[in-house]
Amino acid sequence: MSELKMDLIDNENKKQKPDADKIAFGKHYSDHMFIMDYSTDKGWYDPRIVPYEPITLDPAAMIFHYGQTVFEGLKAYRTTTDKILLFRPEQNFKRLNLSSDRLSIPAIDEELALTYLKKLIEVEKDWVPQAEGNSLYIRPFIIATEPNLSLAPSETYQFMIILSPVGSYYKEGIHPVRIHVEDEYTRAVRGGTGKAKTAGNYAAAYKAQERATKEGYSQVLWLDGVEKKYIEEVGSMNVFFKINGEIVTPELNGSILEGITRMSIIELLKDWGIPITERKISLEELYEAYDQDKLEEAFGTGTAAVISPVGELNWGDRNMVINNREIGEMSKKLYDTLTGIQTGKVEDLYNWTVEVK
Structure with missing residues (x-):
């Protein structure tokens, strides 16, 4: 995996953040996302934070045909003292690699991945909601990108992290x-x-x-x-x-x-x-x-x-x-x-x- 070096392309067209009481799960996304590429000859390379935008893939990209992909889900929380906390994030990246191993996807460096995530959240810190019960949902994922219809593991991948503010799961209290x-x-x-x-x-x-x-x-x-x-x-x-x-x-x-x-x-x-x-x-x-x-x-x-x-x-x-x-x-x-x-x-x-x- 690459050394701790990361490009940042700022998004000049900032979005309006949703009202705290109107945040639906998985419907809103922050201004930036993290991307890193993989190829068999380079390994993982070119980590970067870029504006949140659609991605372009070849129609023959193997993710579409054979479902070679893994993902994670975790959250960032804002405390009453305005700190931003992650909960056991190292376990998420550990599990991501366990999932990747099962799907024949190359492992990422877990410590560097956490460093990249923290940097992304620093850039997007204003997207971590302040309202009681709200949080910033974090979705790291890896997809196979090689355009190839052969039934074999891809030789190229993208690792991405996107961020989504979410509301309280129990808006009216916990109901069994x-x-x-x-x-x-x-x-x-x-x-x-x-x-x-x-x-x-x-x-x-x-x-x-x-x-x-x-x-x-x-x-x-x-x-x-x-x-x-x-x-x-x-x-x-x-x-x-x-x-x-x-x-x-x-x-x-x-x-x-x-x-x-x-x-x-x-x-x-x-x-x-x-x-x-x-x-x-x-x-x-x-x-x-x-x-x-x-x-x-x-x-x-x-x-x-x-x-x-x-x-x-x-x-x-x-x-x-x-x-x-x-x-x-x-x-x-x-x-x-x-x-x-x-x-x-x-x-x-x-x-x-x-x-x-």
């Missing part, structure tokens, strides 16, 4: 959601690309999500792709259950994404002395716990929502109403702690935040 158990479609299988953050995984989930939405559910609960028996994820989030005082989450098995929020929650629970187990958990076991009044809470975890409580699970003709469709005490404590650390309201005892100077 209704979830439909998906027993027909499969999100991923062991040995596939489930543990990689790649575009095809998400497109493959649309059909099930469309059906769940039509039936009044917010998300789907994914089961393993072989036996359709064991719980894996909820929507695009990792999932946790509180059963008789113990927190249980599906173990990483090659088809489950290694969530950074998931990792942070496990570390918090261990530090608090709360029983937390990573293991296989079947839907039958979960229903049995519910039937015995031992299923106390359920929640999904991810960058966007941090914690998304589950109030109801529909499994065929069986319906599980969890904690009277109210957010549980543990879910609330985890949400308050993590968002507090992210925004500087709670002391960061774990050195998870990185300040952008």
Whole structure:
């Protein structure tokens, strides 16, 4: 990868920033973006910050035909003292490289990538929202750019980072959601690309999500792709259950994404002395716990929502109403702690935040 040297082309046509109370997720983008190129003979080269604008690709670019791409998602937060904080960004670039390895994409230098990101945010610091609950969503991604229809990894790539101000995920407070158990479609299988953050995984989930939405559910609960028996994820989030005082989450098995929020929650629970187990958990076991009044809470975890409580699970003709469709005490404590650390309201005892100077 190139030395720490980066060009900056200023955008003279600055955009008007959206009103704090009208920011829709993924609809607004900052004035600049980061780009870096790769070729097999040069490696990664020419890091630069340029005006946010459309990119030009050959119609035969391999990203369009074989889906060779990976991405990440993280956020920058503005504190009440006007500092800008990132939450565990080194883990995002580490995971980006893990995803790249699965897709035969060359690795980036993780430390340099973080330096480039921080520089981009310094340039775009006015785009980090000040309103309570708002943040700057960060999307690093890599695409295959070689114009070649041969079925082989590309020899050229672009690594880009774009920034998008987003509003509060819970504008009117946290409301537990209704979830439909998906027993027909499969999100991923062991040995596939489930543990990689790649575009095809998400497109493959649309059909099930469309059906769940039509039936009044917010998300789907994914089961393993072989036996359709064991719980894996909820929507695009990792999932946790509180059963008789113990927190249980599906173990990483090659088809489950290694969530950074998931990792942070496990570390918090261990530090608090709360029983937390990573293991296989079947839907039958979960229903049995519910039937015995031992299923106390359920929640999904991810960058966007941090914690998304589950109030109801529909499994065929069986319906599980969890904690009277109210957010549980543990879910609330985890949400308050993590968002507090992210925004500087709670002391960061774990050195998870990185300040952008």
